[in-house]
Amino acid sequence: MLPRHHDPIIAVATAPGRGAVGIVRLSGQDLSALIQALCGGPLKPRHATLLTFQAADGQPIDQGLALHFPAPNAYTGEDVLELQVHGGPVVLQLLLARCLQLAAEPHPDHGRPRLPGLRLAEPGEFTERAFLNDKLDLAQAEAVADLIDASTEAAARSASRALEGALSRPVQALAAELTALRALVEATLDFPEEEIDFLQRADALGRVQRVLDALQAMGRQARQGQLLREGLTVVLAGQPNVGKSSLLNALAGAELAIVTPVAGTTRDRVGGTVQIEGVPVHVVDTAGLREDDEAADEVERIGIGRSWQAIETADAVLLLHDLTRLGEPAGEAADARIAERLAAHGVVPLHLGSKADAAPSAPLPWPGALRLSAHSGEGLAELRAELLRRAGWQPAAEGVFTARERHLVALHDAQAHVEAAAVLLAEGAQVLELAAEELRRGHDALAAITGRLTADDLLGEIFGRFCIGK
The missing domain is CATH 1.20.120.430 (tRNA modification GTPase MnmE domain 2)
Known part of the structure; x- marks a missing residue:
């Protein structure tokens, strides 16, 4: 191990902010001297002990629980001490500072610091020590982070x-x-x-x-x-006012994007994450695609540029066509230009005929296209299934683990x-x-x-x- 891996470490182990409970966690080769000074005596291993933690002047910091997990039967493979107090940021910082102070104070028996070298832990250092001490292998250590970051129930189960x-x-x-x-x-x-x-x-x-x-x-x-871990990034593309923002809102079940009859309402990327059979799908609504000289102003031109950037990095692109405007020469010419540019970037979009409720008999002249209405919900189930199919998701898969x-x-x-x-x-x-x-x-x-x-x-x-x- 590198030299820094031998240092005792300390950190607040709970998320920033206020909560009912906050935890200060320590790990090191031997915490007995610090435990003696902080807790007034040794702690019974793996038992919660109710204590009043005191500042240097004897004033109480807070009343809480102390738990000692002796090495090697601890998360990191070293001695671990967890201090549970009320979850206020000030309380936690006071307790953290008191531990650092006690660690640096000389031991009354030999004059050396009680816990020399105690320092603030770096991100992930507790789990890194668990890996280095053979408590976890690297794939399991990564699963710890995946479990914390899981955005769906299925992702959490696979991380577990x-x-x-x-x-x-x-x-x-x-x-x-x-x-x-x-x-x-x-x-x-x-x-x-x-x-x-x-x-x-x-x-x-x-x-x-x-x-x-x-x-x-x-x-x-x-x-x-x-x-399951990373999800699928889906970009909604098409001319202005073809129903992209309405589709985003329908998929998300919330008003994430402003919808008006005015073309070019969306000027920048607007996104939301939805779950489809437990798979996180990151849906990105973009500014309507048209030529730069057709844009209303510089803001719209920047938005169009960002739309193409999003398209280039997407896992799937949904190209919307307004079924109520079929046959309009200008619209068809604009669709052809968009399709040509998508092909130049190697993008094979999924064509969607939008506003199907207003044009129920309109044909679908695009191969593999789906008929869709964000207003009535027509085609939404088929769209979700097609997105999963294109992503390679197998709903019947069992025992999936995060990777x-x-x-x-x-x-x-x-x-x-x-x-x-x-x-x-x-x-x-x-x-x-x-x-x-x-x-x-x-x-x-x-x-x-x-x-x-x-x-x-x-x-x-x-x-x-x-x-x-x-």
């Missing part, structure tokens, strides 16, 4: 499954199988007289294929988990290396060394998921995104 090891266990099992296969191939290299018959008797190719099948299944699950982009990349890399190893094994003994190397690289890719092979800069990036106190 990942925290329990739904991702880590199969990864570790596959890593163990790859280790066994590597040993098998290495043994064949060490005893060349056995040649390829040894591998055939051990069913090496069959075992490699089973690993590949498992990696493919895990990749599908991970993609579902990534969707991140780096997990998907690692699984993809592992699969690519194992596939290469399978090809090499099939070619015969002359390329076994190359097969052994591919198996090693596949094993390393899997190990990066759980953190067995992880660079310090990646750890800093991951834990730096956590909240302070966790």
Whole structure:
């Protein structure tokens, strides 16, 4: 561990603001001297003790609970002390300052500070220590942050499954199988007289294929988990006054955007997040698309530019067409220009015929288009289902765990290396060394998921995104 990982740390572990309860959390190698000074004596492990916490002048700070979790049976693997008091910011800061003061004061028996080096914790440092002390692997540590950040019930449940090891266990099992296969191939290299018959008797190719099948299944699950964690970004695009803002409000079930008959009402991006079968969908309403010289003013031109920026980064683009204006030459020409520019950006939109309640018999001249009315609700259910289908969501999927982009990349890399190893094994003994190397690289890719092979800069990036106190 880096030197800073040996320092005792302290932080307010509850969210900023006022609440019924606030928690100050400490972690370090030995907190006994500080506990003695702060609490007036040792605490019974894992039992809540009611105390009055006092300032340096003997005045009470607050009455609350103290809980001591001795190492190694604590969240971080070190001694952990949690102080629960009333959740006022001033109370928590007073208690935090008192702990820092007591830590720096000399111990009456030997004159050294009671808890030398106690400092404020960095974001995610408690969970980082849990990882470094083998209380959690890296995938489980990331699941802690995902559980805190979950925006839907389904996302919270999938994060909880990942925290329990739904991702880590199969990864570790596959890593163990790859280790066994590597040993098998290495043994064949060490005893060349056995040649390829040894591998055939051990069913090496069959075992490699089973690993590949498992990696493919895990990749599908991970993609579902990534969707639950990150959601789907959907941009509403189209000419001015085609019903984009009305659709946003209908999907959100709230008046998020101003709706008027005046073209160009929306000048900037307006967004909201909705849930579709537990999947968070981030819907972005944009300024109506038209040529710069047609914009009413500079504000609208800036809004149109931002619309195209949002389109370029969207997971899905819904291109709305006003069914009540079909056949108008100017409107059709504008739609053609929009479609041409979308194609130039590689965007394949989902066409929506809007205001269907006002034009119930109007045709849908766009391939795969849906008929929609934000006013009556016609087509909204079909639109939700189509968005999930395009995102690759499988409603019947069970045991989904949250996953991140780096997990998907690692699984993809592992699969690519194992596939290469399978090809090499099939070619015969002359390329076994190359097969052994591919198996090693596949094993390393899997190990990066759980953190067995992880660079310090990646750890800093991951834990730096956590909240302070966790």
